[in-house]
Amino acid sequence: MRATMPLSPQEVRAQKDMVRALYAAENAKTTQDLVREREKSLALQLKHDSLALDAGRFAAEIGGLQAQISDMSVEAAELRSHLRKDENYITQLKTSLYIAEQASAAKEGELDALRTRLNKLAEQTDNLKIDLAARETEIESLTFKANSVRIERDNLRQDVSLLQKRAKDAEQALVQHEHAVMRLKDQAERDAASAADKDTLLERRQQEIAKLKDQIRAANSELRKANRALRNAGIQPLAADAVSKERATEETMTTELETAAIAARLSEEVRKRSAAVSEQLLKTKSDASQDGAVREEIADIAARMVALTAINEGPSSPIRDLLPDATDHPDGERINLAQRAATILSEPG
Numbered sequence: 001m002r003a004t005m006p007l008s009p010q011e012v013r014a015q016k017d018m019v020r021a022l023y024a025a026e027n028a029k030t031t032q033d034l035v036r037e038r039e040k041s042l043a044l045q046l047k048h049d050s051l052a053l054d055a056g057r058f059a060a061e062i063g064g065l066q067a068q069i070s071d072m073s074v075e076a077a078e079l080r081s082h083l084r085k086d087e088n089y090i091t092q093l094k095t096s097l098y099i100a101e102q103a104s105a106a107k108e109g110e111l112d113a114l115r116t117r118l119n120k121l122a123e124q125t126d127n128l129k130i131d132l133a134a135r136e137t138e139i140e141s142l143t144f145k146a147n148s149v150r151i152e153r154d155n156l157r158q159d160v161s162l163l164q165k166r167a168k169d170a171e172q173a174l175v176q177h178e179h180a181v182m183r184l185k186d187q188a189e190r191d192a193a194s195a196a197d198k199d200t201l202l203e204r205r206q207q208e209i210a211k212l213k214d215q216i217r218a219a220n221s222e223l224r225k226a227n228r229a230l231r232n233a234g235i236q237p238l239a240a241d242a243v244s245k246e247r248a249t250e251e252t253m254t255t256e257l258e259t260a261a262i263a264a265r266l267s268e269e270v271r272k273r274s275a276a277v278s279e280q281l282l283k284t285k286s287d288a289s290q291d292g293a294v295r296e297e298i299a300d301i302a303a304r305m306v307a308l309t310a311i312n313e314g315p316s317s318p319i320r321d322l323l324p325d326a327t328d329h330p331d332g333e334r335i336n337l338a339q340r341a342a343t344i345l346s347e348p349g
Helices: 009-232 242-283 291-313 318-322 337-346
Strands: none
Touching: 009 242, 242 291, 291 318, 291 337
């Protein structure tokens, strides 16, 4: 009905004012562009004048420089003749120096060859001494190792049997952990899909809330105008409780948005931690020292899944009635799944 109603005089005047404002803005923009173009033209004219003055000065300087160049050409010819004489003398000196360097290099090569040969002979002598001492030591150590190998063989047989037993136990525990991780990954994927749907629903809710807020503000404005008109007419004003209703509606919607945001964040955290635990299990199949930490991580992920389900079901979820108080577990005792979930739900935000 509102969409089909004709425009009111106020709306018509508002549209005319908007058109006038747009025209005034475009006119001011065009004026500013014209002023800038005039300033640019003036600056180019001044620059052209200065360049013309510089060109005249440079022409005078070029004439003087050409005269200097002719004088310097004569001096350069004289210097070239002296340079040729000096180059011939330098070439003779270089030839004599090259011959002397070749003779010196030949002598140094002979000396280096003699030093290298002497060093090799000394190294060979030292190596022979070391080999003799090493062989004597090896003979003694081999007799000792032969006895120790027999003892180690017996000990290794016992260790192998013990390690085989431990490996079987570790494989069974690993299979159990892998099944648990697979279940958690499936649950995390389902929760991720649910979180994506909830994000979409959350955006729609936010848009609806914005529309409702605008409608409530408009209704309050109309109500205040009506009350003001009734007071001017001397009539008892209507009961104006729309402001309190608006505040209550905004608080309820804000609470729902915060709950949905917490659920989405918790779902994303569960998905990432499940993927991390899966990678850790694949990397530490043969390492049993991390079993305690992995079990603790899996228990924490399961507790977060329980808390996420309770948050998604809302305050009326039966899971909240089954969980104990977050501060009921005594110090030093193992925390079970229900206590972990209760602690997560009791955390703010």
